[in-house]
Amino acid sequence: MIAPEADVLVSLKKLSKVYRMGVQDVVAIGGIDLDIRQGEYVAIMGHSGSGKSTLLNILGCLDRPTGGRYMLGGEDVSVMNDDALSEIRNRRIGFIFQSFNLIHGLSIEENIEVPLFYQGVRRSVRRQRSTELARLVGLGGRLGHRPRELSGGQQQRVAIARALANEPLVLLADEPTGNLDSNTTNEILRLFEELHSAGRTIIMVTHEIDVAEHAHRTVRMADGAIADDTPTARARA
Amino acid sequence: MKAIYKVTDIVRLGVFSLLVHKVRSMLTALGIIFGVWSVIAMLAISQGASYESQISLRRLGSDNIIIGSVKPPEDAMAAESGALHYGLTHQDVARMRDNIPGVLRAVVIHSTPKLAYAGGANQHQVTVLATEPGFAGVARARMKEGRFINSLDMLRRASVCVVTDSLADKVFGHGSPMGKTVRLSGMAFVVIGVLDRLPGKLTGGPADAGDYVLIPHTTEQMRFGDMTVVQSQGSEVFERVEVSTAILQMVDEQAVVNGAAIARGMLERSRRQVDYQITVPLEEIEQRKRQMEIWSYVLMAIALVSLVVGGIGIMNIMLAGVTERTREIGIRRALGAKRRDIVVQFLVEAMTLTTAGGLAGILVGLVVPWAVENTLKFKTIVTTQTLVLPFVVAVAVGLISGLYPAMRAARLDPIHALRHE
Ligand SMILES: Nc1ncnc2c1ncn2[C@@H]1O[C@H](COP(=O)(O)OP(=O)(O)O)[C@@H](O)[C@H]1O
Ligand SMILES: [Mg+2]
Numbered sequence: 001m002i003a004p005e006a007d008v009l010v011s012l013k014k015l016s017k018v019y020r021m022g023v024q025d026v027v028a029i030g031g032i033d034l035d036i037r038q039g040e041y042v043a044i045m046g047h048s049g050s051g052k053s054t055l056l057n058i059l060g061c062l063d064r065p066t067g068g069r070y071m072l073g074g075e076d077v078s079v080m081n082d083d084a085l086s087e088i089r090n091r092r093i094g095f096i097f098q099s100f101n102l103i104h105g106l107s108i109e110e111n112i113e114v115p116l117f118y119q120g121v122r123r124s125v126r127r128q129r130s131t132e133l134a135r136l137v138g139l140g141g142r143l144g145h146r147p148r149e150l151s152g153g154q155q156q157r158v159a160i161a162r163a164l165a166n167e168p169l170v171l172l173a174d175e176p177t178g179n180l181d182s183n184t185t186n187e188i189l190r191l192f193e194e195l196h197s198a199g200r201t202i203i204m205v206t207h208e209i210d211v212a213e214h215a216h217r218t219v220r221m222a223d224g225a226i227a228d229d230t231p232t233a234r235a236r237a
Numbered sequence: 238m239k240a241i242y243k244v245t246d247i248v249r250l251g252v253f254s255l256l257v258h259k260v261r262s263m264l265t266a267l268g269i270i271f272g273v274w275s276v277i278a279m280l281a282i283s284q285g286a287s288y289e290s291q292i293s294l295r296r297l298g299s300d301n302i303i304i305g306s307v308k309p310p311e312d313a314m315a316a317e318s319g320a321l322h323y324g325l326t327h328q329d330v331a332r333m334r335d336n337i338p339g340v341l342r343a344v345v346i347h348s349t350p351k352l353a354y355a356g357g358a359n360q361h362q363v364t365v366l367a368t369e370p371g372f373a374g375v376a377r378a379r380m381k382e383g384r385f386i387n388s389l390d391m392l393r394r395a396s397v398c399v400v401t402d403s404l405a406d407k408v409f410g411h412g413s414p415m416g417k418t419v420r421l422s423g424m425a426f427v428v429i430g431v432l433d434r435l436p437g438k439l440t441g442g443p444a445d446a447g448d449y450v451l452i453p454h455t456t457e458q459m460r461f462g463d464m465t466v467v468q469s470q471g472s473e474v475f476e477r478v479e480v481s482t483a484i485l486q487m488v489d490e491q492a493v494v495n496g497a498a499i500a501r502g503m504l505e506r507s508r509r510q511v512d513y514q515i516t517v518p519l520e521e522i523e524q525r526k527r528q529m530e531i532w533s534y535v536l537m538a539i540a541l542v543s544l545v546v547g548g549i550g551i552m553n554i555m556l557a558g559v560t561e562r563t564r565e566i567g568i569r570r571a572l573g574a575k576r577r578d579i580v581v582q583f584l585v586e587a588m589t590l591t592t593a594g595g596l597a598g599i600l601v602g603l604v605v606p607w608a609v610e611n612t613l614k615f616k617t618i619v620t621t622q623t624l625v626l627p628f629v630v631a632v633a634v635g636l637i638s639g640l641y642p643a644m645r646a647a648r649l650d651p652i653h654a655l656r657h658e
Contacts, residue, residue, distance in 0.1 A: 062571055062652045083575050090573020101568045101655065105257035118573040120243035162572070
């Protein structure tokens with residue numbers, strides 16, 4: 001028997017994150033429930049300090065919840081040890097940061113290959129894959145360059161290629177356009193749109209409404225709780 | 238299979254990272270090179286010095302007890318028929334030879350300064366040593382040419398002499414001096430042999446003076462008597478010394494130690510004044526050995542301290558390097574690196590760096606003592622131990638100091654490492 005939630009990719013149950021600051025506790029996330037299905041394009045919105053980044057870091061297994069349960073692709077990751085979480089980050093998740101987070105000592109192709117490197121994929125195969133990915137994000141001619149030689153928009157494309165290298169279950173992006181001008185922002189959003197059309201699941205944190213409008217569902221957070229969860233105009237269209 | 242790709246890749250990454258951070262890598266390697274070579278050179282020079290000093294003492298013979306006559310202060314001296322009379326007598330030497338157990342042989346030397354003439358324009362100031370055949374054995378003298386004085390020479394009171402190599406060069410120039418004639422106070426002596434230099438202490442002459450003429454003791458007594466003329470402040474003073482130096486060669490080292498004590502006691506009782514001096518090379522060798530041991534401990538301590546200081550330097554650079562790269566570690570962790578992947582990467586870096594630096598240090602550490610030996614003519618000794626020990630310490634320090642910050646960085650949550658600026 002197949003449950004109706006068979007295509008649920010991300011499932012949070014009473015998930016919470018509390019920072020202990022001396023005597024007083026800071027509740028960054030206060031017990032939220034959230035399901036995200038395969039192929040969805042979700043924007044997480046909210047004011048600064050509302051817990052968006054905390055939530056996304058937990059989804060990306062960069063941080064651990066202090067309470068509740070997080071199921072990713074049917075696996076309970078909230079009980080995993082550090083090695084198992086590394087494995088999950090390495091094989092299931094593609095993370096895109098606001099500040100790109102490329103390794104400056106490495107070339108573009110080497111940056112794209114890092115997740116494959118830790119999977120133990122052989123060099124020749126990695127090289128082939130990074131070449132394909134660079135072409136996909138529109139950076140075919142730049143493989144040998146260093147990150148500092150590229151513009152912000154180009155660097156973010158490298159980061160997206162890197163996030164796609166391991167064929168992740170889900171792409172997570174924390175303010176991916178926060179450091180970019182409006183032209184490049186639109187280019188990146190167009191790339192997201194293409195990836196979404198190709199079937200990728202995308203969860204994107206942003207505080208800009210114009211950016212959020214590109215997604216098909218908006219989850220609005222306030223004070224560590226979900227205030228609102230609606231399809232966007234684009235989804236209804 | 239995959240694990241193997243991963244390991245070789247991480248090793249390659251470690252080496253590659255060193256090239257990316259060239260300056261830091263160079264600094265760290267330099268620290269290790271300096272630490273290693275300075276310790277090697279220090280040990281090589283100190284061991285060389287210790288060896289040298291022991292060799293020079295050993296040339297005096299560790300089985301000898303050397304008793305020299307010493308002129309006592311003027312006022313304490315008894316004048317006897319117009320001549321100053323002091324020092325050992327043949328009777329003293331015979332008593333010691335017969336009463337001290339373990340004496341292999343006793344050799345006496347009577348030494349007098351004289352002018353030597355061998356034709357040509359110049360006379361030469363020399364020390365004449367009147368002695369007996371046994372001298373060559375106790376002095377460990379090596380013949381360069383010819384032979385030493387033998388018992389037949391003694392019996393015949395032959396007018397023959399043995400000269401030292403340096404004197405032969407001065408007096409006879411090039412060519413062999415064998416068979417040529419040297420005049421001492423007008424009397425002719427035929428050269429029958431040439432000796433290497435003799436240690437001054439053994440001959441009762443000035444330290445390391447190289448110009449000696451050795452003649453049979455019996456010949457000297459017949460020709461010159463045992464009176465010595467000393468020129469002092471314009472007036473001539475006659476001195477009478479029967480035996481300038483007596484050398485007792487003992488059967489073994491225990492006999493040396495016991496014999497020296499007995500000889501001291503005997504002379505204290507028989508001599509009215511302290512006109513003698515007892516030298517025991519064995520005691521000096523032992524004492525020098527102890528001094529050298531203390532020295533080598535001091536040098537060892539300095540070497541260790543400099544290695545530790547160097548190690549702290551290395552640790553500092555490694556720590557700074559890892560701290561600076563905390564964000565890179567965070568990125569790698571976010572992309573799936575396990576804690577041990579990070580530790581291995583930094584360990585490979587530290588290992589490559591310290592091993593390369595250590596090997597270069599050994600190379601420099603070999604070249605420096607070699608250069609010191611060739612330019613300063615200073616004996617150095619490099620042993621496997623002095624090469625390996627600093628290398629092992631430096632590499633160990635490098636590894637520990639690379640491992641510690643790497644483990645600390647790997648322990649960070651990825652999110653904390655990523656937030657690091
Ligand atoms: N490491 C931390 N220690 C303590 N409090 C934190 C930490 N990280 C975040 N917080 C707090 O958690 C709340 C949510 O932060 P964050 O998830 O970064 O918000 P957003 O990304 O929506 O701006 C804030 O009140 C913030 O101060
Ligand atoms: Mg944020």
